[in-house]
Amino acid sequence: MDAIRGRFAPSPTGELHLGSAWTALLAWLQVRAAGGTMVLRIEDIDPERSRSFYTAALMADMQWLGLDWDEGPDTGGPFAPYCQSQRRHLFEEALQYLAEAGLVYPCYCTRGELASLAPHGTEGERPYPGKCRGRNAQEVGGRKPSLRLIVPQETIAFRDGVKGVFAQDIAAAAGDFIVRRSDGVHAYQLAVVVDDAAMQITHVLRGEDLLDSTPRQILLYRLLGLTPPVFAHVPLLVAADGHRLSKRQRDLSLASLRAHGARPENIIGYLAWKAGFLDVFSPMPAADLVPEFDLARIAKGPVIIGDDAAACSGADI
Secondary structure, three states, X not given: OOOOXXXXXXXXXXXXXXXXXXXXXXXXXXXXXXXXXXXXXXXXXXXXXXXXXXXXXXXXXXXXXXXXXXEEOOOEOOOOOOEHHHOHHHHHHHHHHHHHOOOEEEEOOOHHHHHHHXXXXXXXXXXXXXXXXXXXXXXXXXXXOEEEEOOOOOEEEEEEOOOEEEEEEHHXXXXXXXXXXXXXXXXXXXXXXXXXXXXXXXEEEEEHHHHHHHHHHHHHHHHOOOOOOEEEEEOOXXXXXXXXXXXXXXXXXXXXXXXXXXXXXXHHHHHHHHHOOOOOOOOOOHHHHHHHOOHHHOOOOOEEEOOHHHHHHOOOO
């Protein structure tokens, strides 16, 4: 069996927090346990939210934790560049391919129009009903359009390394989804597919918040004539009240934990304990955990982070 290629692909829109470190550690362990190649890719495709100082900070945090990479923005590699903002031409080429196949169309809908198209009382992401299929620019006074993919009426299923078989009728769940925004920024769904394929990523381990979008990505792989990677979606770290950890929780950022005296081996040992790789909490460097990695041992549901996070990390917060 050929060695695997995995990646950690954070967005530099805030400080690396404990939830991001959890995903980074598990992705790193999967690659190192298989003797594969670890790729660090910075997903800075959104110019309004991405900041270069967050890129530098998250790389420093990962190195502090003992999570290295073989290819990345600082080390280079055969598939450089490793920042999405420098890879826009590849996304445009993919869009052109889809356009020539008649698979995308311009969408002129405003946010207000999209809200009015949704069933009464619907919250969150709403399936797009294809209103702009066949609509022309004369009807909308020259608005700048987004581009949407024509989604077929079918169910796409795949076997996830943690969740098992997952199936979704994309037309019912999302409808014709956006592949380029009206401001010209390429959508995550397209960019992640193009980059993972171009970088020959064979295994993707990431948070289960992205599970629902995976069928859309598999559809894009198929339409672009590409082979999808093997997916594993791990549970999220959540606070005691059930809310997921986020970059807004500054007390659980790596920078804050470090500033309050946390040691990397304590954080790694804590996350390994929560993952089920250790029976009891014990400080441990990341490299010592490589033989313990096993997807089957990871919990299927959310992982609760309580006051023990600060205590086990050694931080005084």
